[in-house]
């Protein structure tokens with residue numbers, strides 16, 4: 001009779017706790033790691049040959065927006081493909097609970113723009129069998145999952161539920177409403193929310209707006225409101241808050257709450273993300289983090305953007321130019337409205353001016369001349385002719401050929417193709433020294449996965465694989481021991497996923513087996529697997545032999561086993 005469910009034989013264990021690597025077999029039974037040492041192969045119902053491979057804890061992805069996708073994709077891919085065994089949803093203050101039935105479409109409209117999840121996909125793919133946050137967690141709990149899921153209580157839905165989103169935007173909230181929202185936050189945490197999340201980007205230069213081009217309800221939050229939420233969380237004596245916005249706002253939150261704060265985001269100098277470059281030099285941000293943490297004694301973690309940048313986009317649903325008013329105005333509305341606006345020469349004058357002033361598309365620094373027309377939909381009139389003339393050419397080439405300004409060259413092609421024209425930026429590489437400085441800074445949590453969001457534009461949910469395959473293997477920015485600690489235990493600790501993120505006897509068996517010489521992301525591809533016939537941009541992974549969640553294998557060599565051993569993790573009780 002075999003003693004163990006799985007024996008992982010002959011691998012190199014890197015345990016996520018920065019223990020120097022060692023060779024050992026790992027025995028797994030009943031969802032737990034039960035032995036790390038010498039184990040007989042004959043004692044396993046299943047034996048995984050791990051010779052030459054690394055055996056490590058699964059990754060903990062703190063920054064995701066799988067709040068809708070978890071209902072149609074149990075493995076929360078891309079994360080599930082890239083060795084992630086636990087995700088945290090409900091980031092940036094966005095989410096779907098609590099939500100009155102009559103406000104569901106409004107909630108989905110917000111997410112359709114600020115995180116760019118297609119509206120039809122959400123409408124068709126979500127069960128909406130909840131009103132309260134507790135009922136939402138119950139629904140996630142019942143849904144089959146291939147990864148563990150923990151959730152923040154997002155603040156935007158609290159405003160919607162208590163005061164109404166649009167009313168709260170106009171006149172904020174009364175003391176009674178604020179008190180009621182704080183009670184709902186505490187109730188949400190009592191049933192398992194790990195804290196709260198918020199986006200506080202203000203009005204100017206805001207990169208993630210509501211569906212109508214106005215700031216999100218949390219963006220204009222006053223200190224009175226934010227302080228009240230912080231003190232409410234602090235009164236429970238547990239929990240963490242995630243905040244996308246200024247570092248000083250995160251410091252204020254840490255002081256008011258006495259709790260850890262996860263601040264978004266630490267960007268390396270010379271790096272671009274989906275919203276353009278950083279507002280602050282990374283050295284200044286790291287210095288300020290050190291002051292806040294080491295001198296003032298706060299706990300402010302930094303989500304560090306640790307992927308190189310590449311984007312594909314169409315103007316059908318693009319929202320990543322929202323920080324620039326003329327682009328924001330032109331990209332709000334129906335597809336037909338947007339097409340008319342993008343064809344308008346008067347609007348283009350302002351776009352050209354920004355382009356001249358700041359360089360690059362949207363003033364964000366993407367080199368416009370190098371952006372390529374990589375795809376034109378076959379359904380548009382004259383598709384054949386458009387494809388022959390433009391597909392595969394850069395904007396710089398088209399502008400030169402047609403004697404046009406680059407902005408005109410790009411928008412003329414977009415308009416001719418009824419906005420169903422895909423553009424692609426080249427890969428923009430962050431200088432390795434700068435990446436090293438942010439990724440190894442003391443409070444950095446690698447990532448800004450954004451899994452489940454911006455699904456047609458970016459594939460940053462590959463970050464864990466990129467850390468191992470590019471930044472550690474190619475550029476040696478840190479040891480593998482440190483990388484696994486930063487990808488698993490450190491984020492688990494920061495967000496309060498207790499007892500996870502490391503590989504040890506007695507711990508839940510969230511385990512990956514991978515080849516450190518070959519682990520890598522595969523090229524970007526367009527996958528037509530979203531509800532309502534929608535597509536998304538993805539990158540799969542290679543080099544992962546096994547991904548095991550709670551002792552059950554979910555992926556073998558990249559192939560999904562269809563197993564759904566993931567659990568809802570309730571903060572405070574799990």
Ligand SMILES: [Zn+2]
Nearest residue numbers: 065091092450
């Ligand atoms: Zn986010």
